Amino acid sequence: MDEEILDSGKFEENNSFQKKIDFFNNLSQKILTFDSCSDCLISCKMCTFAEKRKKGLMKPRFMKSDQIKKICLEFIHHKSFFQNLVLSVSGEPLLNPDFEEIITQLFEINTNEHKLFRYISINTNAILLDNKKVDLINKFVKQGNGWISLNLSIDAASRATYEKVKGGDYYNDVIKNIKYLLDQKKKMKFGVNEMIYFQILAHELNEHEIQKFVNFWSTELEKRSMEFKVDYAMPIPHFHNVIIIKRIYEEPQKKYDELHKKVVDKMGLREFHKGGIDDKKCNDEIKHLPVFEKTKRVPCGSLWLSPIIRADGTLNVCLTDVDNHLPLGNVFKESFFKLWFSDKADSYRKIHIKQTFKDFWPCEHCYYFDGVKLSETQISEYKKLLGI
Numbered sequence: 001m002d003e004e005i006l007d008s009g010k011f012e013e014n015n016s017f018q019k020k021i022d023f024f025n026n027l028s029q030k031i032l033t034f035d036s037c038s039d040c041l042i043s044c045k046m047c048t049f050a051e052k053r054k055k056g057l058m059k060p061r062f063m064k065s066d067q068i069k070k071i072c073l074e075f076i077h078h079k080s081f082f083q084n085l086v087l088s089v090s091g092e093p094l095l096n097p098d099f100e101e102i103i104t105q106l107f108e109i110n111t112n113e114h115k116l117f118r119y120i121s122i123n124t125n126a127i128l129l130d131n132k133k134v135d136l137i138n139k140f141v142k143q144g145n146g147w148i149s150l151n152l153s154i155d156a157a158s159r160a161t162y163e164k165v166k167g168g169d170y171y172n173d174v175i176k177n178i179k180y181l182l183d184q185k186k187k188m189k190f191g192v193n194e195m196i197y198f199q200i201l202a203h204e205l206n207e208h209e210i211q212k213f214v215n216f217w218s219t220e221l222e223k224r225s226m227e228f229k230v231d232y233a234m235p236i237p238h239f240h241n242v243i244i245i246k247r248i249y250e251e252p253q254k255k256y257d258e259l260h261k262k263v264v265d266k267m268g269l270r271e272f273h274k275g276g277i278d279d280k281k282c283n284d285e286i287k288h289l290p291v292f293e294k295t296k297r298v299p300c301g302s303l304w305l306s307p308i309i310r311a312d313g314t315l316n317v318c319l320t321d322v323d324n325h326l327p328l329g330n331v332f333k334e335s336f337f338k339l340w341f342s343d344k345a346d347s348y349r350k351i352h353i354k355q356t357f358k359d360f361w362p363c364e365h366c367y368y369f370d371g372v373k374l375s376e377t378q379i380s381e382y383k384k385l386l387g388i
């Protein structure tokens, strides 16, 4: 077994450390995120990361399959289970030369004996989602080793608009790839085991063809007698095919909020929306109020439930902390649990528990602090573990 895993294993002798691992394992809605590739082959107008890449503020990095494996084996060793394992944050995961190996390895690790995850989420622009990759993913979904969720960032309904929004002439490739994906899903009768989201971010460059986008994908799904929903935020419970019109998070935020609201209201989507995780973000009234005028803050669940591993191995407690103000160390070099339950990580948690956010960046001004949360009982339990 890997030396690093044994390293964290040593802590099992330390009672309070083991109790924290047990606490972690008992949290049911955990999400593990690997930013498996920080590079991309296009440059979308609204992508914060594309802007960073252009300015040289983000290095192109590709996680190696053995780096991911090392971390997963530590979880297996400690019997940790995640609802969701995410493979994309800042770049295009299918651009990673190790992508196929990563997928193969993750599904192979996820056995009935050692369940690591329920499903893998991949956000992709689908440019490289060729038949070979679709077949590989489907092979494992068919074997029942885990489900897959594919969020396809399409963002246009014509070649011309695609090129303007995404900065590359790939529209026809994307359509071809997705049609094959749909044909296979139909053939394999995957249903919810394969969740496919057809995503368009509402932008002034594609606003005129959002209805066309919905009509196009509705027709493709109807042709294959597939059920689907059209929504403006992720529906809960997850549905297996969703055409989704999403809001852009970027300055000037007010402009994007209003554009999104105008589009989804025109389509009458709010009336049909059933509770979803993006609801709060879609509530315009709340969104523009300063944090402290909002409802009483609760400790952000992300600090306990959602580890983010950046492409260079930096472990972070928050997905929105793109500039890495809250790094915990490098999981390629050290044990995950050693870092996740380090004094530094607990100092962040104490700030959240005691609500002393002043000058604590980026949490002080965060809008999404109750996207995921712990129950009051869980907070009390963790306070005991912290001795406060």
Ligand SMILES: C[S@@+](CC[C@H](N)C(=O)[O-])C[C@H]1O[C@@H](n2cnc3c(N)ncnc32)[C@H](O)[C@@H]1O
Residues within 6 Å of the ligand: 040, 046, 047, 048, 049, 088, 089, 090, 091, 092, 093, 123, 124, 125, 151, 152, 153, 199, 201, 247, 248, 249, 250
């Ligand atoms: C940065 S991308 C990386 C994964 C992949 N390259 C893709 O485009 O799906 C991750 C997700 O963020 C979305 N996204 C990009 N810029 C955004 C923005 N300004 N606001 C909201 N979502 C954004 C993309 O549409 C995609 O669903």
Ligand code: SF4
Residues within 6 Å of the ligand: 040, 041, 042, 043, 044, 047, 048, 049, 050, 090, 091, 092, 124, 125, 153
């Ligand atoms: S495809 Fe994804 S990562 Fe690439 S520029 Fe667009 S949103 Fe960003």
